[in-house]
Amino acid sequence: MSSAAISAAAHHLVKRAVSGVPQAISIAGQPKNGDDSKEASPVVLAVLVATMLAGALAMGALHYTLGMVVPALAIVEDSQPAVYVPIDGEDDDGVPKNTPGSATDLEGTGPQGPITAKIRTTLKHLRARGGFWAPFRGLAVFIFYFFCRGILISIFSLGASYSHIFARALATIAADVALTALSVTWIHTVISEPSANARVFWKRIPAFRTWKKVVPAVALQSVASHIAFLVPLYLGIALHSFRMDDDSLTKLPQLGKPSAGTAAGSVGIFLLTLALTVLIDIPASVALVRVAASALSPDVDTIVPFDRTFNGKVGPAILGGGCLGLLEAWKGFTWPSRVRLMKLLAKYFAISVAVGAAFVVIFAAEIISFSTKTKLVDGKN
Template identity: 40%
Template sequence: MIPAHSFAKRGMEMANHAFSMKQQADEPDVHQIPPLAALIFLLTCVAFFVLLAAISYTYGHLITTLCMVESSSSNAYVPIHSVEPAEDAPPAYTEDGVPKPNDAEVNIVRTQPITASLRATILHLTAKAGFWARLRGLSVYFVWNFARSIVVGMLSAASSNPFGMMIAAIIAEILLANLHMTWIHVIISEPSPKKWYQRIPTPFFKTWKKIVPAVAVWAVTSQVVTILPMLVTGTFGPMRHMQDPNYDPGMKEAYATAGQLFFAMFLTIALVVLLQIPATVAMVRVAASMLPEEDETIVPFDRTFGGLTTPEIIGGQGKIGIVEAWRSFNWECRRRLLRTVLKVAVIMMATWILFTTVALIEAHLLFGPAFGEMMKSMHGVANRGS
C-alpha cells in the first residue's frame, strides 16, 4: 500500500516538471498552483478516501459477514406484561375464556433478523460493543491484508504475468487461512477481553487443515471473478487491438468498445452472484462453525446448523462441510444477503459520485485555469515516463 503523500509528492513533481519545461520554451500564460490550494485539495481527497474505506469495511465486510452468519429468524422470549399492547389489541385469554391481563407467562415474539436492516445492525452493534463496534476487527484485518500483500509480492516478484499474480494470491490466502478465520471470529462474536492474536485458533496446523479447503475455494473464485472478465473481453472486438500501436479506432470502434465494457460489467456481476457470493458464504459459515464454545455470537446463530454438525468431544469434526454450509443458508437468508449487497453497492456508488462532484468543483474553484494545464502536463509527463 502506497501512502497518500507519495501520490501527492509524485503528482506535484510531475506538474512542476511540466510547467518548468513550458517556461523554458518561453510559452505564455503559465499558471502556477498555489500551495495552499493544493494542500486543501489533497486533504479533501484523503478525507473522502478514508470515508470510502470506512464505508467499505463497515457495510461491505462487517455487516455482510454478519448477514452470512445470522439465522434466518430469531425467537425473543419476553414476559407478556413487558410488551406494550396496541390500543385495538384484544386481551390475552385463558383456556376458559377468562381475561388475564396481569399474567407473567412467557410468550414467544418472533422478530425479523437483525441484519435485515443496515441501520438496525449498526444500532445492535453499538449497543453490544460501543460506538467503535462498526470498525471491530479492523486491526486483525490490517494485519491480514498487510501479510497477504507481502506474500503475494514475494511469490510474484519474478513474474508480471496475470496468471502468476493469480496463483500467488491464491497461495497467499491459503497460507493465511487461520488469520482470515481469526478475523471472522472476532467480528461475529461478542466483545472479548482477549487480544486478537490471542484468538488465533489452536492447535494451529490442525485448525488450518480444517479451514483451508473452504478458503481455497473462496480464493480461486475471487481470482476468477477478477481475471476472467478482462481475459474474455480482451479476446474479441476493438479491445483485442488495444496493445497495437498502429491501431486507429474510429467512432464505430468506440461504440463497440463501450458495448464490450458493459459486457464485462454484466459478466462480473453474474460471476459474483453465481460464484463468489456462494463461495464466500460457505467459507464464512465453515469458519463460524469452528468458533470456540466460550465465545458467544453477536447475532443469533445456530451452531449446530440444524443438526448437521457434531462436536469433536463426541467424535465429530467440530465443523460443517462446504456443501452443507451453503445448503444450510436457506433462500430467505440468500435474498436478505443480496438485498444487503445491493444496498451497500448503492451507498458506495452514491459516495463516489459525491466525491467526484466535490473534487471537480473544488479543483475549479481552487486552481482556476491552472487545473486544465495541470491535467495536461501530468498526462504528458506520464506518457513520457511510460
C-alpha cells in the same frame, strides 16, 4: 478476505471512478499556457490532497463496515432464532440494557425479523453491544492480514509484473491459503461478543487443528474470486476493452473517443462480472464464513443469533463433531438469508457509488474553481 470478496463488484466500480484523481492533482500542479513560472499554490494542493484523503477514508470505512462486517454477520445470523437473549442484559446499576425505547433497544430481533435485515439496525445493534467503534470490529486483524498478504504475494509471484496476471493470481491464492489462520481469526472476531475479543488478536488465533479444517473453504473462495475477476478481464483484453502494461493491471484505451463496440463490450463485461460474482464468488464466500463460524469455540458467545449446529449438521466437538462441509455450508444458507444478504450488498453498492461519485464531483468542482480563480488573478495582473 471472504467478505471483502463479496463486495468486490462495488469496490472495483468505485475504484475505477476515482482512479483519475491522483492524475488530476498532478495536472493541477503543472504549468499552463507555456508559462513555466505558473504553478499551483501549496494551499490549492493541500485542499486537493485533503479532499482525496477524505474520500479514500470514507470509501474505506464503507468498504469495511458495510462491505465486510455487516455481510459476515448476515451470513451467520439465524433467520428464525428460537430465543435470543443478549448476555450482560443489565447495567451495573441494575437497569436493563434492552428496555423498550432505550438507546440500546435492538430493532430487528424477535418477531420483527433478523438483526441484519437492515444496515441501520445492524449498526445500531453493534454499537449497543460494543460501543461506537463496534462496526469496525476486527480492523486490527484485517490490517495485519492485508500487509502479510501483500508481502506473501510479492514473494510467491517471484517478481512477476502486473501484466503477468495468471502468475500473480496463483501467488494470491497461495497467500490466501497460507493466511487461513488470520482469515478465521477475523471471522471469529466479527461474529463474537465484545467480551470474547478482550485479548489481543494474536492470542485469539485458533490452533492448527482448528483452522486447518477451513483451508479447503479458503482455497475455494480465493479460486472463485479470481475466476470472477480473470474471466471478464481476459475477455476484455480479447475484445480490446482493456490493455495491459507493466505499470498498471488494466487501462482503458481511448477514453476520449469510445466506439459503440467498445461501449457495448464494456457493458457486457460488467454484466458478466456481476453474474460470476453472484453465481460463483458470493456462494464461495458464504461457504467460507459459515465453515469458519462452525469452528468457533463453543464457550464463545456470538453477537447475533447463531445456530451452532447448523440445522443439526454439526455436532459438539467433544462428541466428535467438526467443521461444516462446503456443500452443507451453502445448502444450509436458506433462501430468506440469501435474499437478505443480496439486499444488503445492493444497498452497499448504491451507497458506495453515491459517495464515490459525490467525492469525484467535489474534487472536480475544486479543480474548476481553483483554475478559474487562477485565470482571474492572471487577467488582473
